[in-house]
Amino acid sequence: MTDALDLKVVELAEFVAGPYCGKLLSDFGAEVIKVERPGIGDRARHLGPFAGDRPDPEASGTFLYLNTNKKSVALDIETEEGRTLFRQLVADADVLIEDRAPGELAAMGLGYDDLAAINPGLVMVSITPFGQTGPYAGYRAEHLNLYHASGQGYLLPMWAINLDVPPCQGPGYLGLYDGGMAGATAALAALFWRGSGGTGQHIDISVQHAMMHLERSQLRRYVDDGKSPNRTGKGRLLESLVECKGGExxxxxxxxxxxxxxxxxxxxxxxxxxxxxxxxxxxxxxxxxxxxxxxxxxxxxxxxxxxxxxxxxxxxxxxxxxTAEGVFRSEQFRGRGHFTEISHPVAGTLEYVAQPTKLSDFDPGPKRPAPLLGADTEAVLGQDPAGRPELSHTGAI
Structure with a gap:
């Protein structure tokens, strides 16, 4: 097996889209350093699901899945001391993943131009609901808004009996994963280009655009036919949903x-x-x-x-x-080693979904549990809170 990727990635992102982008890189061996707010952390830590419905910021199923193989640094960039340490962290990074509102980091002196001045090779991936430009750029949005803004919501359920069945949202946070995957793909492309003699660059990811892009084969029928796709299947003899014995x-x-x-x-x-x-x-x-x-x-x-x-x-x-039960007992998934067990110091030993890719000379996938909040602050920054009381006092770390 080959060694891990020689890449340093800083992740200043929360919840799903940005962390999934970081997870894809970390599972392939990149060193991913997750910057979290001291005492609070990524908001996914507080959203669950939690085993036994017992809330614990170190045992959220969403957070545990999205942050395998990463390191956690507790650092508050709202403070001047925190921003100084953040610049030092990014100075030799290959990739920065961030999900702040457009212009927010620039207002702190941490925008792409500011960081590129100290690290010209930096690939900065900005993942926001509607991107850095356009009339919606400054809008906030949750998964529900984005799913319907992308056009995907109208297409579901694809096998509706009739149009009296209203459009619905995709399960979980499916669209946010689309945005994270687009970010990881673009980051790798930018790194290849940099390795061929190029420089760093700023990547602008719109989650709405990423979701729409994956449904272009259906949405483009409006361009072809002049009318919206018909999700009832009428006149579209491709497939049919059927109910089997036992309700499956x-x-x-x-x-x-x-x-x-x-x-x-x-x-x-x-x-x-x-x-x-x-x-x-x-x-x-x-x-x-x-x-x-x-x-x-x-x-x-x-x-x-x-x-x-x-x-x-x-x-x-x-x-x-x-069903969820059907997935976990699937002989095909089990036969491919699609699930792997990882022990976490708080959540215990849990089964995780492995990466779907199989490489002949590298074993990608989660190997280490998601980090405890701030567990790697001292090791990564060289800053011991006990030895730097002024940083602890200001809340920087």
Whole structure:
């Protein structure tokens, strides 16, 4: 196995988007130093979920997942002493990840131009709801706002029976993870460019834009057709959601004649499947609602697992809609080593999701637990609070 990446990353970010960007880099071996407010820390520490519903800022499931392999420095950049120490921390960093409102760091003398003056090679990744420019740049937003502002909310639920079913928000903080992934990808691209003779640069990530970018294949249909995509599936013969025995769900694919023939065989070759109007792709599309009804009548007679394996065995495609329990007992995930145990001094031993990538010469993924608040302040800054009472008194560390 190769050694860890020789990269120093400073993370001045909270909650999900910025920390996920840092997590992706830390899991691949970068040294990620997380700057947190003394005594308070990342707000994710206080939001949970908590095991047994017992709040503990050192045992938030959200924080524990997003901050594996990182170091924690308690540092208040609202103080002049804190800003001085922050500049020293960034002076030899490769990447700075930050999620403050546009202009906020510049007002403190910590904007990109200020930091680039002391570190020309710095790649600064700014992740904000709407980016650094545009009429919404100064707006605050939570995941709910961003999900619908991106267009993704309208597209869900994609298999709605009719448009009386209102749009919904994606689960968890899915869109914020999109923003974090965009930030990590852009940071690596900037580092490659710097390594080829370029300089550092400022990367502007809009979470709204990142979310919209991932749904462009559906949203662009407005440009093609002049009307919004229809999430009921009418006139869009690609797939169908069906309920299986036991109340679990699956998706069957209907995008071609070949896919249909495989599904038809898996259903036991019902006569109607090869009779008009269901014997052609055009006929199935024009009679999609009746087709869905017949698929539902078959699916409810088999379990999710039986449907999946039967369709796959016929060379067609189907996907089980896994519950949380289904994900954790999936033989495929277990077979790939998708989960790993890590011991934390407060939260105990927990199972974490590993990185999905498999590299032949490096084992990415979480190996160390999320840090306790300020656990690495002295080691990273060389500042012992007991030995620097003036810094402790001002709240800088």
């Amino acid at each position: 769900y699956a998706v069957v694919i209907l995008s071609s004649q070949r896919q249909w023939e495989g599904l038809w065989r898996a259903m036991g070759k019902p006569a109607w499947g090869m009779e008009p109007p269901f014997d052609t792709q055009k006929g199935r599309s024009e009679n999609y609602h009746e087709l869905r009804k017949r698929l539902a009548e078959w699916a409810i007679t088999v379990t999710q697992d039986e449907l999946f394996h039967a369709v796959q065995a016929e060379g067609s495609a189907a996907a089980p809609i896994l």
